[in-house]
Amino acid sequence: DIQMTQSPSTLSAYVGDRVTITCRASQSISRWLAWYQQKPGKAPKLLIYEASTLESGVPSRFSGSRSGTEFTLTISSLQPDDFATYFCQQYHINSPYTFGQGTKLEI
Amino acid sequence: EVQLVQSGAEVKKPGTTVKISCKVSGYTFTDYYIHWVRQAPGRGLEWMGLVDPEDGGTRYAEKFQGRVTITADTSADTAYMDLSSLRSEDTAIYYCAFGRSSSTLSAEYFQHWGQGTLVSVSS
Numbered sequence: 001d002i003q004m005t006q007s008p009s010t011l012s013a014y015v016g017d018r019v020t021i022t023c024r025a026s027q028s029i030s031r032w033l034a035w036y037q038q039k040p041g042k043a044p045k046l047l048i049y050e051a052s053t054l055e056s057g058v059p060s061r062f063s064g065s066r067s068g069t070e071f072t073l074t075i076s077s078l079q080p081d082d083f084a085t086y087f088c089q090q091y092h093i094n095s096p097y098t099f100g101q102g103t104k105l106e107i
Numbered sequence: 108e109v110q111l112v113q114s115g116a117e118v119k120k121p122g123t124t125v126k127i128s129c130k131v132s133g134y135t136f137t138d139y140y141i142h143w144v145r146q147a148p149g150r151g152l153e154w155m156g157l158v159d160p161e162d163g164g165t166r167y168a169e170k171f172q173g174r175v176t177i178t179a180d181t182s183a184d185t186a187y188m189d190l191s192s193l194r195s196e197d198t199a200i201y202y203c204a205f206g207r208s209s210s211t212l213s214a215e216y217f218q219h220w221g222q223g224t225l226v227s228v229s230s
Contacts, residue, residue: 030212030213032213032214034216034217036217043202043220043221043222043223044152044202044217044220045220046216046217046218046219049207049209049216049218050209050210050213050216053209055218087151087152089152089216089217091208091213091214091215091216092213092214093212093213093214094214095214096154096168096169097142097154097214097215098154099151099152099153099154100151101151102151102152
């Protein structure tokens with residue numbers, strides 16, 4: 001299976017900060033990576049797919065990028081609503097779907 | 108609007124089977140795969156398997172092979188997930204999710220999710 005290593009596991013930041021979360025795949029997954037936001041007691045919400053495509057309705061302060069097998073989620077200016085847990089997920093064809101361990105973004 | 112509505116919380120004894128439903132609306136049920144993902148308390152997300160409602164075809168994570176059965180009832184626009192031989196480690200929130208693909212070269216990301224079903228396994 002493809003392993004997704006996500007870092008950091010916890011991130012403390014202030015409103016207005018620019019933050020970055022990273023996922024590294026254990027092998028090539030091309031651009032087949034999605035990012036999700038999850039708030040306590042809620043289902044995950046899709047933010048980005050295909051490494052850098054913003055899902056409809058997601059604020060433009062969220063962005064994604066890829067460099068080889070390393071993927072980055074950036075929030076350009078943290079808002080109070082952004083404090084949540086973030087997960088990456090790879091969806092390489094013919095491979096079991098796997099997720100990163102999650103990053104809890106704290107105030 | 109795409110919606111996935113799951114059945115309610117379950118409390119089960121070890122060794123028994125749980126069946127969770129996921130009723131969809133807002134799109135043609137047979138056009139997209141339905142996936143099941145679980146999340147143990149305080150833990151990450153774990154993919155369990157999928158069903159193609161068009162033909163009933165399934166694919167399961169190796170970890171759950173032999174214990175999980177995912178089906179789809181096209182007459183009711185509902186997918187089901189059965190997990191048998193339950194143990195305490197199966198205590199988790201179980202989610203169904205709508206799989207969407209942006210390319211024929213890829214598998215799916217999960218565009219829409221059900222609200223989750225808590226399954227508690229305890230003697």
